[in-house]
Amino acid sequence: MSSDTGQDQKLVQHLEGCAHERHGSLQKLYSITSANLFSVSLRILKDREQAEDCLQNAYIKIWKNAGSYDITKARPMTWMNTIVRNQALDMLRRKKVQEVSDDDHIHQIADTAPGHEEQLALSRNSANMHKCLADLSDQQRVCIELAYFEGLTHQEMSEQLEFPLGSVKTWIRRGLARLRTCLSGI
Amino acid sequence: MSEWNLSDPGDRNEAAAEYVLGLLPQTEKARFEALLAASHDAQQDVRNWQEHLNILNENLVPQQPPAKVWKEVSKATKPESFWSNLRFWQSASVSMALAVVFTVVLWFQSGVPGNGMDYVYVVQGPSEQTEWIVNASMNRDKVYVEAVQPVSLPDGKVCELWLMVAGREPVSLGILPKMGRNEVTISSEWREALKNSPLVITLEKPSGAPNGYEMGPVMNKGKWTPVNKASDYF
Numbered sequence: 001m002s003s004d005t006g007q008d009q010k011l012v013q014h015l016e017g018c019a020h021e022r023h024g025s026l027q028k029l030y031s032i033t034s035a036n037l038f039s040v041s042l043r044i045l046k047d048r049e050q051a052e053d054c055l056q057n058a059y060i061k062i063w064k065n066a067g068s069y070d071i072t073k074a075r076p077m078t079w080m081n082t083i084v085r086n087q088a089l090d091m092l093r094r095k096k097v098q099e100v101s102d103d104d105h106i107h108q109i110a111d112t113a114p115g116h117e118e119q120l121a122l123s124r125n126s127a128n129m130h131k132c133l134a135d136l137s138d139q140q141r142v143c144i145e146l147a148y149f150e151g152l153t154h155q156e157m158s159e160q161l162e163f164p165l166g167s168v169k170t171w172i173r174r175g176l177a178r179l180r181t182c183l184s185g186i
Numbered sequence: 187m188s189e190w191n192l193s194d195p196g197d198r199n200e201a202a203a204e205y206v207l208g209l210l211p212q213t214e215k216a217r218f219e220a221l222l223a224a225s226h227d228a229q230q231d232v233r234n235w236q237e238h239l240n241i242l243n244e245n246l247v248p249q250q251p252p253a254k255v256w257k258e259v260s261k262a263t264k265p266e267s268f269w270s271n272l273r274f275w276q277s278a279s280v281s282m283a284l285a286v287v288f289t290v291v292l293w294f295q296s297g298v299p300g301n302g303m304d305y306v307y308v309v310q311g312p313s314e315q316t317e318w319i320v321n322a323s324m325n326r327d328k329v330y331v332e333a334v335q336p337v338s339l340p341d342g343k344v345c346e347l348w349l350m351v352a353g354r355e356p357v358s359l360g361i362l363p364k365m366g367r368n369e370v371t372i373s374s375e376w377r378e379a380l381k382n383s384p385l386v387i388t389l390e391k392p393s394g395a396p397n398g399y400e401m402g403p404v405m406n407k408g409k410w411t412p413v414n415k416a417s418d419y420f
Contacts, residue, residue, distance in 0.1 A: 020406065026263060030256055035248035038255075043246055052255050059259040067404070078236055081243040089208070130241045147207040148242050154209060176203045183238050 007032075011076035018066035026063050033077065034059075037084045044088035044149050045095075054091055058084040089151045132182035140175030143168055190214060192221050192228075202231035206239055303330075305410035307385050309362075311337050318362055320347065322380060322410065327372040333363045337405075339389070345405060346394050348386045351379045356398035362387065384409045 017025020041051040146152045158165040190201045222228045309318040321330045347359040387406040395401045
């Protein structure tokens with residue numbers, strides 16, 4: 001984390017600028033962070049147009065709420081990523097409700113939801129995987145990512161991956177414990 | 187039947203992780219949020235897990251959004267209030283900016299009133315021009331506020347300077363002068379706390395805020411930078 005301190009300070013300065021309605025600070029913040037935040041938005045929504053809307057709304061929230069940002073509570077990227085993730089998951093939930101209410105889409109959802117092999121392949125795709133993520137088993141990582149990026153419940157994961165509910169719960173708990181041990185040691 | 191014994195630190199930490207992941211069922215989530223409202227430990231667990239799980243975001247390959255996103259963000263966030271008038275300052279000439287820097291440098295070099303000062307807070311405006319310089323001298327028991335190039339304010343508005351002393355009502359260090367210099371006596375009540383207390387500037391009516399709990403909107407905030415050896419006085 002210490003290697004990011006300089007970058008964090010820069011981001012904090014820009015957030016302070018936003019809190020004082022300095023538009024130039026928002027522009028600088030956007031140029032530094034938008035590619036990372038867009039990747040989060042895209043990962044959750046898997047639709048460019050929606051991901052763009054999500055990113056746009058997230059930056060407006062960042063601008064409006066910059067005054068409440070507190071460095072003692074979260075690093076700046078964590079705070080901004082959380083705003084994007086919450087925004088994207090909200091949009092995803094609304095989209096699911098809309099799709100479920102439309103019978104024509106039900107088969108489409110079933111057809112397009114990635115199966116367990118595809119999920120594993122997706123999860124293995126990251127070229128420079130963080131050491132602590134690489135330490136997790138494929139199942140542990142997939143389940144944690146399905147919860148974090150797709151907002152799935154234990155039950156939904158069990159159905160999607162076609163594994164018993166108990167196995168899914170165990171993978172998540174053990175995965176989180178391993179993650180904590182690994183990250184606390186860095 | 188609850189799955190978690192939230193008085194147990196291990197269980198609480200696991201619940202915090204699943205809370206951040208969004209996995210707690212409705213009832214468990216409500217129980218955990220009730221605890222979260224009161225427990226600093228639970229709040230810390232949640233913060234730690236937010237940081238831990240942020241590696242999932244960091245692991246993603248950055249994707250450049252199209253230019254139209256910034257255009258829309260910019261359109262929606264451009265200030266329309268009187269703050270937009272401050273663009274005047276942003277368009278100030280380079281020579282003007284250099285002159286301000288030169289003035290500040292001279293001000294520091296002249297030793298008036300910098301001589302004997304222990305802490306300084308330079309108030310910078312939207313385009314980073316120096317508006318005021320605030321100094322504290324512990325052996326003189328004074329805080330001095332010098333106007334350099336104060337921000338242009340709407341009619342009937344002034345800026346008030348506050349010392350945000352932890353655990354007590356914010357201390358007013360007075361209305362910031364439009365020109366010249368003000369001084370405030372350092373009270374023994376907050377003398378010890380001064381160096382570690384942040385400073386805040388609020389927008390007020392000419393009479394200032396009625397008290398430290400009813401301030402106007404915050405315009406600026408910052409902290410002291412030590413100038414001399416603080417250990418002589420604390």
